Amino acid sequence: MSALPETLVQQLAQHFGKRFSTAEAIRTHHGHDESHFPDALPDGVVWPHSTAEVVDIVNLCRAHRVPLIPFGVGSSLEGHVLATHGGISLDMSEMNQVLAIHAEDMDAVVQPGLTRKALNAALHGSGLFFPIDPGADASLGGMTATRASGTNAVRYGTMRENVLALEVVLADGRVIRTGGRARKSSAGYDLTRLFVGSEGTLGVITEVTVRLHPLPEAVSAATCSFPDVASAVQTVIQTIQLGVPVARIELLDALTVHSVNRFSKTSLREAPMLVFEFHGSPASVEEQAQTVQELARDNGGEDFEWATRPEDRTRLWQARHDVYFAGLNLQPGCRAVTTDVCVPISRLAEAIAGTQQDIADSGLTAPVVGHVGDGNFHVLILTDPDNPDQIARAEALGRRIVERALALDGTCTGEHGIGLGKRDFLVAEHGEGVAVMVSLKAALDPLNLMNPGKIVPTTDC
Amino acid sequence: MSALPETLVQQLAQHFGKRFSTAEAIRTHHGHDESHFPDALPDGVVWPHSTAEVVDIVNLCRAHRVPLIPFGVGSSLEGHVLATHGGISLDMSEMNQVLAIHAEDMDAVVQPGLTRKALNAALHGSGLFFPIDPGADASLGGMTATRASGTNAVRYGTMRENVLALEVVLADGRVIRTGGRARKSSAGYDLTRLFVGSEGTLGVITEVTVRLHPLPEAVSAATCSFPDVASAVQTVIQTIQLGVPVARIELLDALTVHSVNRFSKTSLREAPMLVFEFHGSPASVEEQAQTVQELARDNGGEDFEWATRPEDRTRLWQARHDVYFAGLNLQPGCRAVTTDVCVPISRLAEAIAGTQQDIADSGLTAPVVGHVGDGNFHVLILTDPDNPDQIARAEALGRRIVERALALDGTCTGEHGIGLGKRDFLVAEHGEGVAVMVSLKAALDPLNLMNPGKIVPTTDC
Numbered sequence: 001m002s003a004l005p006e007t008l009v010q011q012l013a014q015h016f017g018k019r020f021s022t023a024e025a026i027r028t029h030h031g032h033d034e035s036h037f038p039d040a041l042p043d044g045v046v047w048p049h050s051t052a053e054v055v056d057i058v059n060l061c062r063a064h065r066v067p068l069i070p071f072g073v074g075s076s077l078e079g080h081v082l083a084t085h086g087g088i089s090l091d092m093s094e095m096n097q098v099l100a101i102h103a104e105d106m107d108a109v110v111q112p113g114l115t116r117k118a119l120n121a122a123l124h125g126s127g128l129f130f131p132i133d134p135g136a137d138a139s140l141g142g143m144t145a146t147r148a149s150g151t152n153a154v155r156y157g158t159m160r161e162n163v164l165a166l167e168v169v170l171a172d173g174r175v176i177r178t179g180g181r182a183r184k185s186s187a188g189y190d191l192t193r194l195f196v197g198s199e200g201t202l203g204v205i206t207e208v209t210v211r212l213h214p215l216p217e218a219v220s221a222a223t224c225s226f227p228d229v230a231s232a233v234q235t236v237i238q239t240i241q242l243g244v245p246v247a248r249i250e251l252l253d254a255l256t257v258h259s260v261n262r263f264s265k266t267s268l269r270e271a272p273m274l275v276f277e278f279h280g281s282p283a284s285v286e287e288q289a290q291t292v293q294e295l296a297r298d299n300g301g302e303d304f305e306w307a308t309r310p311e312d313r314t315r316l317w318q319a320r321h322d323v324y325f326a327g328l329n330l331q332p333g334c335r336a337v338t339t340d341v342c343v344p345i346s347r348l349a350e351a352i353a354g355t356q357q358d359i360a361d362s363g364l365t366a367p368v369v370g371h372v373g374d375g376n377f378h379v380l381i382l383t384d385p386d387n388p389d390q391i392a393r394a395e396a397l398g399r400r401i402v403e404r405a406l407a408l409d410g411t412c413t414g415e416h417g418i419g420l421g422k423r424d425f426l427v428a429e430h431g432e433g434v435a436v437m438v439s440l441k442a443a444l445d446p447l448n449l450m451n452p453g454k455i456v457p458t459t460d461c
Numbered sequence: 462m463s464a465l466p467e468t469l470v471q472q473l474a475q476h477f478g479k480r481f482s483t484a485e486a487i488r489t490h491h492g493h494d495e496s497h498f499p500d501a502l503p504d505g506v507v508w509p510h511s512t513a514e515v516v517d518i519v520n521l522c523r524a525h526r527v528p529l530i531p532f533g534v535g536s537s538l539e540g541h542v543l544a545t546h547g548g549i550s551l552d553m554s555e556m557n558q559v560l561a562i563h564a565e566d567m568d569a570v571v572q573p574g575l576t577r578k579a580l581n582a583a584l585h586g587s588g589l590f591f592p593i594d595p596g597a598d599a600s601l602g603g604m605t606a607t608r609a610s611g612t613n614a615v616r617y618g619t620m621r622e623n624v625l626a627l628e629v630v631l632a633d634g635r636v637i638r639t640g641g642r643a644r645k646s647s648a649g650y651d652l653t654r655l656f657v658g659s660e661g662t663l664g665v666i667t668e669v670t671v672r673l674h675p676l677p678e679a680v681s682a683a684t685c686s687f688p689d690v691a692s693a694v695q696t697v698i699q700t701i702q703l704g705v706p707v708a709r710i711e712l713l714d715a716l717t718v719h720s721v722n723r724f725s726k727t728s729l730r731e732a733p734m735l736v737f738e739f740h741g742s743p744a745s746v747e748e749q750a751q752t753v754q755e756l757a758r759d760n761g762g763e764d765f766e767w768a769t770r771p772e773d774r775t776r777l778w779q780a781r782h783d784v785y786f787a788g789l790n791l792q793p794g795c796r797a798v799t800t801d802v803c804v805p806i807s808r809l810a811e812a813i814a815g816t817q818q819d820i821a822d823s824g825l826t827a828p829v830v831g832h833v834g835d836g837n838f839h840v841l842i843l844t845d846p847d848n849p850d851q852i853a854r855a856e857a858l859g860r861r862i863v864e865r866a867l868a869l870d871g872t873c874t875g876e877h878g879i880g881l882g883k884r885d886f887l888v889a890e891h892g893e894g895v896a897v898m899v900s901l902k903a904a905l906d907p908l909n910l911m912n913p914g915k916i917v918p919t920t921d922c
Contacts, residue, residue, distance in 0.1 A: 104702060104807035147647040158645050160654075161622060176894040182803040183835045184619050185872035186608040186658055188879055188887050188916055189898045193621075193654030197647055214704030241565060243675030245706075284745050342643040346565035374644045411646035418649055426649050433637040436905070437650045443904035444897070455649055 004043045004088075008064045012046060012088075015056060019047040019094075030069075030089035033076040034136070034324070036335045036383065036391070037420055042069060042083035047094045051167060051175060051206040054090070058204065059173045061088055062449060069451050070200040072142030073115065075134070077338050078419025080146065080199050085452045090204060092141050098122045099207065106212045107164055107181055112141020112205050119210075128212040131156040134415065135321045141205045146417040147197030151320065154240075154373030155247040155279065156213055158415065163196050167207035171445040181209060194440070199417055200451035202444045216247070216279035220289055221313045222304040224296050225271040229253055229356065229368075231299040232272045233349040236372045238295045240345050244288050248277035248317075249373035253356070255330075256323055256367040263326030264319035269302070274372075275320060276304075277313070327367045327380040334382045337394040341405035342376040342414030354404050355379060362397045364390070376414035403428075418455045426455065464547075465504045469525045473507060473549075476517060480508040480555075491550040494537040495597070495785070497796045497844065497852070498881055503530060503544035508555045512628060512636060512667040515551070519665065520634045522549055523910060530912050531661040533603030534576065536595070538799050539880025541607065541660050546913045551665060553602050559583045560668065567673045568625055568642055573602020573666045580671075589673040592617040595876065596782045602666045607878040608658030612781065615701075615834030616708040616740065617674055619876065624657050628668035632906040642670060655901070660878055661912035663905045677708070677740035681750055682774045683765040685757050686732040690714055690817065690829075692760040693733045694810040697833045699756045701806050705749050709738035709778075710834035714817070716791075717784055717828040724787030725780040730763070735833075736781060737765075738774070788828045788841040795843045798855040802866035803837040803875030812869050813838060816862050823858045825851070837875035864889075879916045887916065 004022070012020040021027075022044045031041035043066075048054045061068050067087030074081055083089060096113035103126045110119060117137045119130050132143060133150035142148075144166070149158035156162065165179035179185070179192035195202060226232040229251070236249055251274055252260065258270045274296070278288040293304055307313045319326075328336055343351045352368065359366045359379070370377025379401055381394040402412045402425050412418075412425035427434050437456050441448075465483070473481040482488075483505045492502035504527075509515045522529050528548030535542055544550060557574035564587045571580060578598045580591050593604060594611035603609075605627070610619035617623065626640035640646070640653035656663060687693040690712070697710055712735055713721065719731045735757070739749040754765055768774045780787075789797055804812045813829065820827045820840070831838025840862055842855040863873045863886050873879075873886035888895050898917050902909075 102805065102807065104698070105805040106702070107805070147651075149645055153645060157622075160645070160651065161618075170897070174893050174896075176897055177892070178894055180872050180890070181805045181870045182837075182872040182875065183806070184608075184610055184614060184621070184803055184837060184875050186874045186876050186878040187872050187883070187890055188658070188895065189663075189901060190608070190621065190651075190654045190658055191891075191894055191897060193651045194901075197649070197651055202650075214702070216704075237565070241567070241675070243677075281745075281748055283748055284742075287742055287744055340647075342645055344563065344566040344568070344642045345644070346563065376643075376645060409642050411641050411643040411648050413647045414643065414645050415647050417647040422648070429641070429648055430652075431638070432635050433639055433652055434649065435635075436631070436637055436652060439904045440650060440655075440901060443900045 004066060005064045008060060008066060011060055016046055021045050030071055031083050033074050033079060033081050035077050035079045035421060036337050037079040037082055040082035040084045042089035043086050045089045045091050047091045049094055051169065054169045054204050054206050055173050055175060057090060058169050062447065065447060067449050067452050070204050072139030075136035075138050076146065076419060077416045078421040080417060080419040080454055082420065092139060101126060103128060105181060107209055108212055109207060109209045110140055112208055113139050115139050127215050129215050130210060131213055132159055132162055135324050140208050144196055144205055144208050145199050149415045151248045151250055151371055153371060154249055155245060159196055160193060162211045163192060163208060164211055165209035166192055166195050166205055168195055168203040168205055170203045171450050199454050201441060201455050202450060218282040218285040219277065219279055220285050221277040221307040221316060223268060224274050224304050225269045225302045227300045229272045229352055230349055232274050233352055233372060235274060235296045235299045235301060237345050237348060239292055240373055244291050246276060246288060246373060247279040250275040250320055251370045251372040253368040256369045259326040259330050259367055260319050260323060263329045264322055266319050323369050324380065330365060331382045335385045337381040337383055337398050338378060339398040339401050340378045340413050340416040341402055341410055342374060343405050343408045343410030345375045347408035348372060348375050351405055351408050352377060355401050358397055358400050362393055364394055364397060420454060423457060465527060466525045469521060469527060472521055477507055482506050491532055492544050494535050494540060494542050496538050496540045496882060497798050498540040498543055501543035501545045503550035504547050506550045506552055508552045510555055512630065515630045515665050515667050516634050516636060518551060519630050523908065526908065528910050528913050531665050533600030536597035536599050537607065537880060538877045539882040541878060541880040541915055543881065553600060562587060564589060566642060568670055569673055570668060570670045571601055573669055574600050576600050588676055590676050591671055592674055593620055593623055596785050601669050605657055605666055605669050606660050610876045612709045612711055612832055614832060615710055616706060620657055621654060623672045624653060624669060625672055626670035627653055627656050627666055629656055629664040629666055631664045632911050660915050662902060662916050663911060679743040679746040680738065680740055681746050682738040682768040682777060684729060685735050685765050686730045686763045688761045690733045690813055691810055693735050694813055694833060696735060696757045696760045696762060698806050698809060700753055701834055705752050707737060707749060707834060708740040711736040711781060712831045712833040714829040717830045720787040720791050720828055721780050721784060724790045725783055727780050784830050791826060792843045796846045798842040798844055798859050799839060800859040800862050801839045801874050801877040802863055802871055803835060804866050804869045804871030806836045808869035809833060809836050812866055815865050816840060819858055819861050823854055825855055825858060881915060884918060
C-alpha cells in the first residue's frame with residue numbers, strides 16, 4: 001500500500017488534466033461506500049471518457065503494477081469500491097451515455113456510468129422500461145458488476161438475466177465484446193455471465209447491453225398488514241407456488257414500517273406488511289390481485305390498501321427504496337452492518353423466524369426487509385460506530401444469519417455481492433469452487449491488479 | 462490418435478467389468494451423432510454409475526493422457542460427441558436417477574443421464590413441469606452442456622435460465638458444486654453459467670439442479686397459415702413487441718409443413734404456418750389468443766385452427782419436434798447439414814427472406830423452421846452423403862446463412878452449440894473473446910483432455 005509512482009502521476013496528469021486527481025477530499029469520497037467498513041482511500045482518481053481511455057489507464061497502471069478499482073456511484077454494501085490495496089479509482093460517472101435504444105428489439109446499449117433512473121428517463125415515451133431496481137440509483141456498470149437485483153426480480157429477473165452483452169477491458173489491455181443482442185446463443189463459453197457479478201476483479205466493464213421490457217398495460221399496487229411475519233411469509237410462499245406472475249412482493253417487518261413512517265412521512269400501519277405490485281393486462285392484473293387477496297385473507301392478512309394513482313405508487317415504492325436510510329435514521333449517527341441472504345422459498349419462514357429470534361437475543365436494533373418472492377431478505381443491524389463491542393455483536397449476529405441461510409440451502413448474498421465482507425462465507429458456501437474462481441482470476445488477471453482483495457482470497461500485490 | 466494404453470484397458474476392465482467396452486459396434490454408436498460429420502470413434506466406452514466412478518475415470522484417463530468425451534443420447538447436431546482425438550466416451554445414460562424433487566421450491570436435482578421426457582414423467586402429479594424441449598429426448602446433462610432450448614424458450618428461457626446448480630468433476634479430479642437452490646445469488650463468479658454451454662470441454666457434469674414451472678391452469682394451441690413467410694414473421698415480431706406472454710410461437714415454412722404431413726400423417730395446409738401455444742389462467746389464455754388472432758388477421762393470416770384436446774396438442778407438438786426426421790424423410794438416404802442462427806427480432810424478417818433466397822439460388826432442398834419468438838431459426842439442408850459436390854454446396858449455403866445472421870447482429874448458433882462445426886464462426890462472432898475462452902480452457906484443463914477439439918481451437922493432444 002504505497003502512494004503512486006511519480007512517473008504514473010505525471011503520465012495521468014498529462015493525459016487527463018483535471019480528470020485526474022489526488023486531492024484528499026476526492027480520494028476520501030472514492031474510498032468509501034455504504035458499508036460499515038472503514039474507509040480505504042485510493043491514491044488517485046481518474047474519470048475516463050471512452051473505452052480507449054480506459055485501455056490507456058489499464059495499460060499505465062499495469063506498467064507500474066498499480067491496482068485499479070472501478071467506481072460507479074459508491075452505493076455498494078460490502079466494501080467493493082474500497083481501495084484496500086491502494087491504487088487508482090476509475091470513476092465511470094462521466095461515461096454515462098445511452099449509446100442506442102433498440103425499441104423494436106427491446107434492448108438498450110449504455111455506458112457503465114449511466115444510472116438506472118437515467119436510463120428509465122431516456123426510455124420515456126418508448127413504451128419500455130428497465131426493471132432492475134436496487135435501493136440506490138446505482139450505475140448500470142456497478143449493477144452489472146455486483147449482479148444486482150431489487151424489487152422487480154421476482155418477475156423480471158436480476159442483472160444475470162437482463163444483461164445481454166458487454167464490452168470489457170481486460171487486465172492486459174485487450175478489449176472484448178461478450179454476448180450479443182440475439183435473445184439466446186449457444187456460441188461458446190458464457191463470458192457475459194462470467195463478468196456479471198465479477199465485481200471489477202476480472203476487467204473493467206465499458207459498455208452494457210440490457211434487456212428492456214414493455215411497460216405493463218395495467219399496474220396496481222397494494223399494501224397488506226399481517227398479525228405476524230410468519231403469516232406474511234406464508235402468503236408469499238403460496239403466491240409463488242401458485243405461479244401468480246406477481247411483479248413485486250416485498251416484506252417489511254413492523255420495525256421497518258415504523259422507520260418508513262418516520263422517514264418518509266407515511267402513515268402505514270406498524271405491523272408486518274407485504275407490498276405487492278401486479279403488472280399485466282387490466283384483466284390479468286385484476287385476476288392476480290384477486291388470487292393474492294384470497295391467499296392473504298386465509299393467512300390473516302388485513303384488507304388490502306390500494307395505491308391506485310401512479311403518484312401514490314411512486315411514493316410507496318420510493319418509501320420502500322428508502323428503507324436503508326429510514327432504518328439508519330432510527331438511531332441518528334449510527335452505521336449499519338447489513339446482511340443479505342437468500343434461501344429456497346420453502347425455507348423462508350424458518351430463516352426469517354430464526355433471524356428474528358437472533359435479533360431479539362442480540363439486544364440490537366435491526367429492521368428486516370426483503371424481496372421475499374425470491375426468498376431474499378436483508379437485515380440492517382444498527383450500530384454506533386464508536387462502540388466496538390456493539391459492532392462486534394452486530395458482526396456476530398450477521399454471521400449467525402448467514403450461517404442459518406447456508407444451513408437452509410441458501411446463499412450468503414442474494415444481491416449485494418461478496419466484496420470484502422463475505423469472502424469467508426463464499427468459501428463456506430462454495431468450498432472447492434472458490435479455488436476454481438481463483439484459477440479464473442489468475443488466468444485473466446495474473447498480476448492481481450483488478451480490484452484486488454475482493455471476492456476471492458488473493459495475496460497482496 | 463492412438464488406441465488406448467494396455468494398462469488403462471486393464472484398469473478400466475478390472476474396475477468396470479462389462480461397463481467398459483472396446484467393441485466396434487459400441488464404439489461406432491458413440492462416435493456418431495445427428496450431424497453430417499463423419500463418424501469419429503472413441504477407443505473405448507465406459508458407463509459410470511456415480512460421481513466417484515467419474516472421478517476414477519477422469520483420474521485414470523489423465524494419468525494416461527487419454528481424452529474423455531461425455532456422451533448423453535448422441536443427439537448433438539454439431540459433432541459434439543465425436544471422438545476426433547480418440548479417447549474414452551463417457552456414457553452417462555446409467556446415471557439417470559431423479560435425486561430429489563422439491564415441489565415447494567419448484568426445482569429438481571437429477572443425474573445427467575436422465576432425459577427431459579423421463580424427468581417430466583417423474584413430475585407427473587406434482588403440478589410442475591420442466592419446459593425445455595429440444596427436438597430430441599435429450600439427456601439433461603447434454604442439454605446443459607450445449608445450453609439447449611426449444612419451443613418453450615420464448616416464455617420459460619433456455620438451459621441458461623433453468624439450471625440452478627451443478628456438480629462437476631474437473632479435469633484434475635476435483636469435484637465442485639456450483640450455484641445453489643436459492644433463486645438468486647451474488648456469491649462470486651457464476652460458475653454454473655460457465656459450465657452451461659461448455660460442451661464437456663471444462664469438466665464432466667455429474668448432477669444438475671433445474672428449475673421447474675407450475676403446469677399452467679389453462680393451455681390452448683393453434684395453427685395459423687400465412688400467404689408468405691414475411692407475413693408470419695411480422696405477426697411474431699408484433700406479438701413479442703406487444704409483450705404477449707406467449708408460451709410457444711413456431712414457424713414452419715411450406716416445405717416443412719409438407720414434410721410433416723408426409724412423416725406424421727397430419728393434414729396441415731401446406732403454406733407457411735405459425736404454431737402458437739398460450740399458457741395461463743383461462744382468462745389470460747383467452748386474452749392472449751384474442752390479441753394474437755387480431756395481429757395474425759392484420760397480417761393476412763388465415764383463421765386459427767385450435768387444438769383443444771390435450772391429445773391433439775400432444776400430436777401437434779410431437780409433429781413439430783419430428784421436423785428434423787420429417788425433413789430427412791423428404792429424400793430417403795440423405796443426411797442434413799443443419800444450421801441454427803438467432804438474430805434480434807427486428808432483423809428476423811430480413812434474415813429469413815435472405816436465407817430463402819439463398820436456398821432458392823443453391824438449388825438444394827432445405828426446409829426452414831424456427832423458434833421465431835426468440836429470433837431463432839434452423840435450416841435443414843438435405844444432402845446425398847455420396848455426393849461431395851452437393852455437400853460442398855450445402856456447406857457453402859450454411860456459411861452464407863450464418864454470415865448473414867452475424868451481419869444482422871445475430872449469433873452463429875441459437876441452441877445447437879459450436880461443437881466441431883462452428884468453431885470458425887465462433888471466431889467471426891466473438892473475435893478476441895475466443896482467446897479468453899482459450900485461457901479459461903487452459904486454466905481448467907491444462908492437458909486438454911476434456912472433449913478436445915470442441916468449441917475452442919486447440920492443438921492436438
